[in-house]
Amino acid sequence: MANVILIGTQWGDEGKGKIVDLLTEWAEVVVRFQGGNNAGHTLVIEGQRYALHLIPSGIMRPGKTCVIGSGVVVDLKILLEEIELIQKQSGRNVLSQLILSDEAHLILESHRRLDQAREQQRGAAKIGTTGRGIGPAYESKMARWGLRLGDLLAPEAVLRDKLKNLLDQHNLLLEKIYNEAPVSFDQVFAELQAAAAIVRPAIKKVPYELAQCLKNSESILFEGAQGTLLDIDHGTYPFVTSSSTLAANACASSGVGVTDIDEVIGVVKAYTTRVGSGPFPVELDDATGEHLSVRGGEVGTTTGRPRRCGWLDLVALRFATLLNGLNSIALTKLDVLSGLKTIKVCTGYRLHGEVIDYFPSSIEELELCEPVLTEFAGWDEDISGILDYDKLPENAKKYVAYIEEQLGIKAMLVSVGPDRAQTMIRHNPFVG
Ligand code: GDP
Ligand code: IMO
Ligand code: MG
Numbered sequence: 001m002a003n004v005i006l007i008g009t010q011w012g013d014e015g016k017g018k019i020v021d022l023l024t025e026w027a028e029v030v031v032r033f034q035g036g037n038n039a040g041h042t043l044v045i046e047g048q049r050y051a052l053h054l055i056p057s058g059i060m061r062p063g064k065t066c067v068i069g070s071g072v073v074v075d076l077k078i079l080l081e082e083i084e085l086i087q088k089q090s091g092r093n094v095l096s097q098l099i100l101s102d103e104a105h106l107i108l109e110s111h112r113r114l115d116q117a118r119e120q121q122r123g124a125a126k127i128g129t130t131g132r133g134i135g136p137a138y139e140s141k142m143a144r145w146g147l148r149l150g151d152l153l154a155p156e157a158v159l160r161d162k163l164k165n166l167l168d169q170h171n172l173l174l175e176k177i178y179n180e181a182p183v184s185f186d187q188v189f190a191e192l193q194a195a196a197a198i199v200r201p202a203i204k205k206v207p208y209e210l211a212q213c214l215k216n217s218e219s220i221l222f223e224g225a226q227g228t229l230l231d232i233d234h235g236t237y238p239f240v241t242s243s244s245t246l247a248a249n250a251c252a253s254s255g256v257g258v259t260d261i262d263e264v265i266g267v268v269k270a271y272t273t274r275v276g277s278g279p280f281p282v283e284l285d286d287a288t289g290e291h292l293s294v295r296g297g298e299v300g301t302t303t304g305r306p307r308r309c310g311w312l313d314l315v316a317l318r319f320a321t322l323l324n325g326l327n328s329i330a331l332t333k334l335d336v337l338s339g340l341k342t343i344k345v346c347t348g349y350r351l352h353g354e355v356i357d358y359f360p361s362s363i364e365e366l367e368l369c370e371p372v373l374t375e376f377a378g379w380d381e382d383i384s385g386i387l388d389y390d391k392l393p394e395n396a397k398k399y400v401a402y403i404e405e406q407l408g409i410k411a412m413l414v415s416v417g418p419d420r421a422q423t424m425i426r427h428n429p430f431v432g
Pocket of ligand 3: 012014040042301
């Protein structure tokens with residue numbers, strides 16, 4: 001038995017969904033603990049592609065329990081759509097595999113509308129959010145007038161009061177500040193009631209549920225969303241998401257003690273991508289960037305936006321290693337580098353003529369940083385069919401070894417294609 005946290009180390013889209021789906025073979029329970037349907041986690045199982053936004057990536061495995069923890073913001077409309085889609089694809093009763101925290105906050109129509117209105121008002125300075133209402137939903141939570149899944153279990157009058165309180169505030173903002181039409185109370189209330197009738201049996205007290213799992217010696221896998229550099233505290237603020245994406249938050253936001261965790265895995269894409277605005281020192285605007293974008297299929301799973309591409313950034317990854325207390329990395333998309341004559345890696349930033357090895361907290365500083373690059377010889381071979389690590393081209397192994405040496409931790413697996421099967425596990429935390 002082991003309890004493992006898996007998080008993204010870059011700006012999201014590192015391949016977390018694929019690795020969670022793979023590792024769920026050895027875990028009984030998978031927990032999403034932050035973010036919402038701004039996430040887009042892609043799984044490919046025997047050639048079939050699945051895109052999940054809210055439901056944990058363990059759901060494709062029959063019999064596994066999938067938990068949405070208190071730190072997640074839940075859009076019930078999306079949750080129901082996702083349940084229906086997976087039900088159709090798998091022929092299984094998906095709801096019976098789900099546990100939803102009564103403490104998780106709801107994303108309502110007004111949150112989505114405010115997210116979009118704010119982005120529009122920011123104009124050129126927009127964050128490039130996914131427009132899913134994530135920021136406003138966390139604002140409501142912190143302002144302490146948010147609605148939680150547990151409110152759907154309360155008497156109708158209580159739910160009515162809470163919703164009215166929230167929508168009165170939001171409609172004032174929408175009408176007076178953003179010049180937008182108000183959101184209809186009756187429509188939102190009716191939608192909430194309809195959704196509640198379906199999801200009610202799955203709403204539970206997650207900390208007690210997880211404590212029971214631990215007592216039963218069931219292994220828990222915590223699935224991060226977004227990535228370390230999108231973290232609200234340590235990321236490229238304000239071009240970040242509105243939750244804590246770090247490993248430490250897996251415990252706080254699901255209600256499990258930190259002493260129950262055995263291993264923290266950071267998913268690292270073999271190069272770097274970013275969606276939305278914000279500084280990105282290693283960004284490539286040339287043929288190599290195009291190679292990574294095309295070969296890597298770098299188009300957002302949630303919004304369909306092209307992802308910006310660049311070399312691997314070790315300054316950022318060293319920061320992610322310390323912030324998350326990583327024990328190991330899961331290295332993905334190594335196959336995408338095939339065919340490049342030279343592969344470069346950023347080992348430091350040049351700022352005001354000096355080389356720094358820390359990740360600046362201020363985006364104004366980060367924007368001035370020039371990457372200091374080290375070169376590696378590439379490899380030509382298509383490696384997407386290789387299942388034995390030793391059979392990788394020597395130059396590919398040298399690249400992996402360099403990353404391991406620079407971060408001071410090992411790659412517990414190397415992924416060479418989107419399919420569950422295209423993975424070389426070198427150390428499995430669930431089997432010791
Ligand atoms: P997540 O948000 O971290 O779960 O990552 P996404 O699913 O948004 O983006 C990762 C993309 O890369 C998806 O399309 C995956 O199917 C794909 N992918 C994952 N691992 C690999 C890999 O090793 N090689 C290749 N070529 N694609 C991969
Ligand atoms: P997964 O889990 C990549 C980015 C958005 C935007 C910023 C804020 O698939 O890795 P938000 O809607 O969260 O307020 O947007 O964060 N972003 C992601 N980028 N992968 C994600 O999730 C992301 N979730 C949010 O593009 O720049
Ligand atoms: Mg994604």
